[in-house]
Structure formats: structure tokens, C-alpha cells
Amino acid sequence: MGQDPAVAARDVWRARGARSVLRGLSLTVASGGSVAILGANGSGKTTLLRVLAALLRPSRGTVRIHGEDPYASPAARRRIGYVGHEPMLYGGLTVLENLSLFATLYGLDRPRHHAQRACELVGLGAYRRTPVRHLSRGLLQRAALARALLHGPDVVLLDEPTTGLDADALERLVDLLRELRGRGATVILTTHSPQEASRIAEEAYVLAGGTLRGPQEASALGAGAMRAQLSDGDPVP
Amino acid sequence: MELRSRELVTSMGLVGLLALVIQGVAAAGAPQAAEALAPAVLWVTVSFAATLGLARSQALEQEYQAGSAVLLAPVDRSTVYLAKCAAHTVVVVALQVLVVAGASVLVSPEIGRHAALLAPPLLLGAVGFAVVGTLLSALALTTRLREVVLPILLLPIVLPVVIASGAAVAQVLAGARLASLGGPLRFLVAYDVLFLVLGAWLYEYAVEE
Numbered sequence: 001m002g003q004d005p006a007v008a009a010r011d012v013w014r015a016r017g018a019r020s021v022l023r024g025l026s027l028t029v030a031s032g033g034s035v036a037i038l039g040a041n042g043s044g045k046t047t048l049l050r051v052l053a054a055l056l057r058p059s060r061g062t063v064r065i066h067g068e069d070p071y072a073s074p075a076a077r078r079r080i081g082y083v084g085h086e087p088m089l090y091g092g093l094t095v096l097e098n099l100s101l102f103a104t105l106y107g108l109d110r111p112r113h114h115a116q117r118a119c120e121l122v123g124l125g126a127y128r129r130t131p132v133r134h135l136s137r138g139l140l141q142r143a144a145l146a147r148a149l150l151h152g153p154d155v156v157l158l159d160e161p162t163t164g165l166d167a168d169a170l171e172r173l174v175d176l177l178r179e180l181r182g183r184g185a186t187v188i189l190t191t192h193s194p195q196e197a198s199r200i201a202e203e204a205y206v207l208a209g210g211t212l213r214g215p216q217e218a219s220a221l222g223a224g225a226m227r228a229q230l231s232d233g234d235p236v237p
Numbered sequence: 238m239e240l241r242s243r244e245l246v247t248s249m250g251l252v253g254l255l256a257l258v259i260q261g262v263a264a265a266g267a268p269q270a271a272e273a274l275a276p277a278v279l280w281v282t283v284s285f286a287a288t289l290g291l292a293r294s295q296a297l298e299q300e301y302q303a304g305s306a307v308l309l310a311p312v313d314r315s316t317v318y319l320a321k322c323a324a325h326t327v328v329v330v331a332l333q334v335l336v337v338a339g340a341s342v343l344v345s346p347e348i349g350r351h352a353a354l355l356a357p358p359l360l361l362g363a364v365g366f367a368v369v370g371t372l373l374s375a376l377a378l379t380t381r382l383r384e385v386v387l388p389i390l391l392l393p394i395v396l397p398v399v400i401a402s403g404a405a406v407a408q409v410l411a412g413a414r415l416a417s418l419g420g421p422l423r424f425l426v427a428y429d430v431l432f433l434v435l436g437a438w439l440y441e442y443a444v445e446e
Contacts (some may be wrong), residue, residue, distance in 0.1 A: 055305055056446055074311035088306035092244075092297065105310040132301065140301075147306060 004067030023210030036197030081153030
């Protein structure tokens with residue numbers, strides 16, 4: 001019996017206001033795969049990741065994480081780590097308090113130990129007792145990464161994860177994701193940058209017109225090719 | 238977070254105190270009516286201050302989208318709802334303690350003298366308020382005018398709680414014992430249980446975008 005893919009979205013539709021942002025989108029990513037999703041502003045990249053993370057319910061179609069519906073199954077949600085545009089932390093709590101809280105929610109033994117480790121992993125050790133509200137944009141992004149990776153997810157969804165990161169943090173992120181993939185985790189990220197896509201992912205899709213075009217090798221995706229694909233009606237070569 | 242910042246209790250307490258002062262001053266012209274007005278004073282104050290508190294509580298969750306992170310967690314959404322109800326009940330009860338203390342000074346000392354007997358109807362009222370408020374504040378989040386929508390939705394739905402709890406408060410201040418409060422207290426228990434079950438079922442739909 002074959003193993004379920006890590007992520008399987010089939011015929012997914014989702015509207016934002018009166019406009020269908022995702023129109024019958026399908027995506028399958030095997031365990032251990034790494035996929036970059038590129039697209040213009042407003043193309044639906046964030047909506048797609050939020051649907052995969054079970055923060056949005058598709059109006060039609062199905063999403064499965066290792067064969068289970070993440071909306072209905074807490075066990076499926078346990079396997080997901082998600083970083084969005086917002087850090088998803090409590091502003092009035094320190095970094096360590098936030099991470100300890102989420103470690104408890106994820107059922108981890110010794111939540112504080114896991115929280116400390118997550119802080120070290122993303123280079124936030126010196127800021128662990130700083131209230132989240134007092135962190136800079138880049139440090140907030142690191143804290144969000146710590147939250148997403150705290151529980152050792154095997155499906156990692158990252159929405160423009162390099163936003164606000166300095167060079168050191170970017171290198172840490174790339175190393176972290178390589179390490180995760182080495183352990184068999186599946187990574188899906190959205191980005192505007194083909195260069196970033198080729199550093200982090202093996203395959204790339206372009207989201208345009210509510211559907212995905214691809215896959216193609218992320219390393220082969222130059223800026224010019226991407227612009228062509230974002231134009232209406234241009235097929236993937 | 239609330240223990241450190243005391244943001245919710247402070248803002249609710251200030252609004253509650255202001256409401257008490259205004260009502261106390263307005264009732265000063267008719268001191269003989271103060272006891273009769275006490276249930277209304279208590280619940281007008283608690284309703285408006287608690288609604289503010291619920292809205293503030295949601296705003297804190299929205300600040301950095303922390304509420305979304307809780308929804309990502311492998312926890313049943315009905316469990317999240319029940320936990321929020323418990324937290325909101327504690328905050329409303331803390332507010333009620335302040336309001337009863339303030340009303341004893343500003344409206345009628347009889348309120349303070351009967352505080353122990355006032356506890357059951359006020360506590361059951363707090364539960365009802367928190368249970369409905371938690372559900373509706375999640376629902377209001379997805380609307381544009383959420384600060385306006387929440388009181389518009391909440392206050393009519395919790396009106397039965399206010400009426401029943403207010404009736405029990407009036408009976409206590411008129412000298413009734415706990416045993417004779419059966420009718421309003423049973424109603425409050427039934428209301429709380431009904432909306433707790435409804436809320437636990439509906440919460441996952443209320444938090445959907």
C-alpha cells in the first residue's frame with residue numbers, strides 16, 4: 001500500500017470577497033519534498049497556504065495532510081508548522097512565555113525546555129525574556145519561526161519566510177530547512193523571488209489565475225521566465 | 238498576561254466605576270428608590286464594562302494573530318472555546334466583585350450587606366454572559382465594524398440572563414433567602430448549559446474566515 005503524500009490538495013476553490021482566488025487548484029507534494037510557490041501580489045499564495053494549514057476552509061475540494069483532513073483532525077494539525085505574515089504570538093508575553101504556552105498546547109513534555117531550544121535554534125537566545133511587542137520586525141519573524149518549528153512538524157508551510165530577515169538569519173533559516181528536509185520533513189514556501197526559491201526548494205510552481213502552473217525545477221526558474229508565466233495564458237515550458 | 242498588565246481589569250474597572258458614579262449621582266435624588274434600582278445598576282454596569290472587556294480580549298488575540306496560532310494547535314476547537322469561556326468568566330466575576338463593592342458605596346449599602354446571597358445569581362449571570370460573549374466576539378471578529386457589532390449582537394441575547402439575575406438580586410435585597418430563588422436560578426443554569434453546548438458546537442464555524 002502506497003504511502004499518502006505529505007500534502008494533497010485536490011480541486012480546491014476558495015473565494016476572497018466576491019473573487020475566487022483559488023480555482024480548482026490541485027497540488028501533491030510527497031514526503032520530504034520541497035516546493036516553492038511563486039506568484040504576483042494578490043495571486044492567492046497566502047490563501048493557499050492558509051487553506052493547507054486549516055486556517056481557511058476551502059469552499060470546494062479537499063486538503064489532506066498525510067491522508068487526513070487537517071480541519072477535522074487535530075493529529076493532522078500536529079504535523080503542520082506554519083509561518084504567516086503575522087508572527088501569531090501574544091504581544092504582552094515574552095518570547096519564552098509564548099513558546100512555552102505553545103509547547104504546552106502541542107502536548108510537549110517539558111515545555112520550557114523545548115521553548116529554550118527553539119529560541120536557540122533561531123538565534124533568539126538573548127531575546128527570550130523580551131516581550132514580543134518590543135521585538136523588531138526581523139526578530140518577530142525569527143520568533144514566528146521558532147513557534148512554527150517548536151513541535152518538530154513534518155510539514156512546514158512558510159509564507160514569504162525571509163521577509164525582514166538579515167543575512168545571518170537568512171542563512172540560519174536555509175540551514176534549518178535543509179536540516180528539516182534531511183529528517184524527511186516536507187517544506188512548502190511562498191515567495192516573490194526565484195533566487196530564494198532556488199536556494200530553498202527543489203520544485204517550483206507559479207500561481208496564476210487561481211491555479212498552479214508547474215512543477216519545474218526551482219533552480220531553472222529565472223526572473224524572466226517567471227514574468228512570462230505570470231502573464232495570462234502563458235503555459236509552462 | 239492579564240496578571241502582568243492588568244489591562245482588561247483596569248479598563249473594565251474604570252468604565253464600570255464611571256457607570257456607577259453616573260448612576261449613583263442620578264439615583265441620589267431618590268434615595269428611597271436606590272434599593273429598587275440596584276439590580277439595574279449592577280447589570281447595566283457589568284454589561285457595558287464586560288462587553289468592553291470581551292472586545293479588548295479579542296483585540297489582544299488579534300494584535301499579532303495569536304488567536305490563529307491557537308487554532309493551528311492540535312486542540313479541539315470546542316476545547317479552545319471552553320477554555321476561553323472559563324477565562325472570560327473569571328474576568329467578569331472579578332468585575333462583578335468591583336462593581337458590588339462600588340455599588341455598596343455609591344448606590345446602597347444593602348448591596349454589600351447581602352453580597353454572599355447575591356453571589357449565586359451574579360455568578361450564574363457571569364457564566365451566561367461569558368459563554369455567549371465568547372462565541373459572539375469570535376463571530377464579530379470577521380466583520381468590519383466589530384466594536385459596534387459585538388454589543389449589538391450580545392446585549393439582546395444576554396437579556397434573559399440580565400432579567401433573571403436582576404430578578405434574583407431584587408429578591409435578595411428585599412430579604413429573600415437562597416431557597417426562594419429557585420425559579421431564577423434554575424432558569425440561569427438552564428440558559429448557561431444551553432448556550433455552553435451551543436457555543437461548543439458552533440465555535441469552530443464562528444472562527445472561520
